[in-house]
Amino acid sequence: MALDSKVPKGPIKDKWTDYKNHINLVNPANKRHIDVIVVGTGLAGGSASATLAELGYNVKSFAYQDSPRRAHSIAAQGGINAAKNYQGDGDSTYRLFYDTVKGGDYRSREANVYRLAEVSANIIDQCVAQGVPFARDYGGLLDNRSFGGVLVSRTFYAKGQTGQQLLLGAYSAMNRQIARGKIEMFNRHEMLDVVVVDGKARGIIARNLVTGEIERHSAHSVVIASGGYGNVYFLSTNAMGSNVTAGWKVHKKGAYFANPCYTQIHPTCIPRSGDYQSKLTLMSESLRNDGRIWVPKNLDDVKAIREGSKKPTELTEDQRDYYLERRYPAFGNLVPRDVASRAAKERCDAGYGVNATGEAVYLDFAASFERYGKEQAKIQNISNPSEAKIKELGQEIVKAKYGNLFQMYEKIVDENPYETPMMIYPAVHYTMGGVWVDYNLMTTIPGCYAIGEANFSDHGANRLGASALMQGLADGYFVLPYTIGDYLSDDIRTGEISTESSEFEAAEKEVTERIEFFINNEGTHSVDYYHKKLGKIMWDKCGMSRNAEGLEIAIEEISALRKDFWQNVNVPGTSSEYNEQLAKAGRVADFLELGELFAKDALIREESAGGHFREEHQTEDGEAKRIKEFQFVSAWEYKGEPKDAVLHKEELAYENIEVKERSYK
């Protein structure tokens, strides 16, 4: 099948406007006769549901949690980008576009990214109108901070709880429509298949997770907004329930899946503490605004710190290696996530990791305490403040900015990050890959759309911080509501879609048989047993560093594990009750298929991009020698060239992109 991105013709800056001026519309009276299913109520699905209902469509929204308010989006901490240029520091639509394309290692679809940058400013206005309490500066104006890979401050935030506040906004907008009867909300319902009738997506099969009932739901169009699949690695910063099932089911019914192997490995997570851990915790990237990342310069100090005979605070400045500041002076600690993660891994692999497992670097706020403290002392007219007073004043400022993150760290690690530097290490965080969509956000199944983290379109090989919330809300509030109308304008006379067709019957039968299998299979191993094993294969062989030999082994191991799963998995309980293990069995079954596709995708990409090193084994005199391939296609690491030359090359590369208008198909 030839993929057609359907990117409109014309200069990139005019595409979206021209497109909107010429697409088909559905008039308000006709919208009342059209049903849309939205699977997911995170920022993407919640905003889409609310907007489609406001426009007049009849929306059915599904979520597996007990409330839309609990979607994984609630976990987002650091902020949301928008090209408002409130700081007057040179930001613009073009710069946000440029940073996003460059940050993604030039692998995003540029037309989508330009549109994203264009509508970003509207998102902030929309959310402020909803009452989202973004942080404000002293004068009452919206405040901004900076995130990795950019040289401006364009990130809007609500303390360390931006996702929660944005989701409450989308949820309020949804609730208004639920009260009007324009959204029918199906909480605790899991979509287990999509139904395709005459080549078009016309409904879903869902399971009521409380009663176990299998239900048929029809619509003129189905929108997948089911989030990311980072949990294929078992350990990730994602919510425990995040999964690939909805995206995978549409893939199995014919929708293409793009870039499955591009995973974001976030540089600032709390390091793993042992084999029995079930979750990893993110420390927001916003902390890199004020925290400095370092490891000791000397291996003797590393040893002493690991043995507990030295504290990090005892090391003088010249005994520390602020390796990001050293390697990337222009961006310093705010390089993009993939660059920061790779650099942390490189230092730890070289033996400089500071915890017992050797997998941790420091994130240190001491310099910020001093800087803010001195400023506060001046503001408060305190003459000759003591060091302790300066530190106290500085800590108050840092607490106001990131207090909840510091508290979270202390609760988990049992160390006070105000007194000793935090320890951090890269962890799986976000999946850039997903269901392939065209410019309209439609998958290769007509009438089936994918939005938010579930699709692949905007972030290439690496997503810049604070851009997932922007993309989810752009898709839901400002893009899909237009593009879906163009498709639905053909459906104004179709009438209600029946759920009595053979397609619904076949899909329901398949879902029911799978559930019965899980309940009746008298296996020996728990679902988690398989999930953990899969996660280990994924991290060891498909994680940050990959090589052809390892990926080939991974493909075999995943295939064998899947076979074992279908013979020996054990699911307790029944199918007619709330059964978390049963729900998880279906999700892990899908991860076991996705994992293999993931490894195959990584295998055929002979490149290092985003958070992934491609290493190769080379045979030299009969001996296998592993060499690391550092020649990233990325603009960030042209081997051996001075920074200015790199930047110049970036400009040229960028110009080429605009002229050629490469679509990543």
Ligand SMILES: Cc1cc2nc3c(=O)[nH]c(=O)nc-3n(C[C@H](O)[C@H](O)[C@H](O)COP(=O)(O)OP(=O)(O)OC[C@H]3O[C@@H](n4cnc5c(N)ncnc54)[C@H](O)[C@@H]3O)c2cc1C
């Ligand atoms: C700890 C953490 C912090 C983050 N911080 C930031 C940040 O500061 N800024 C930023 O831009 N990004 C951040 N991100 C990324 C961002 O939070 C996510 O990419 C984004 O929220 C995803 O939104 P979504 O609407 O696509 O999916 P989600 O919020 O994951 O929502 C998925 C929805 O789909 C539903 N669902 C899934 N499968 C099914 C199914 N089969 N049937 C029915 N319903 C289903 C779920 O119930 C849920 O409602 C962070 C991520 C993490 C893990």
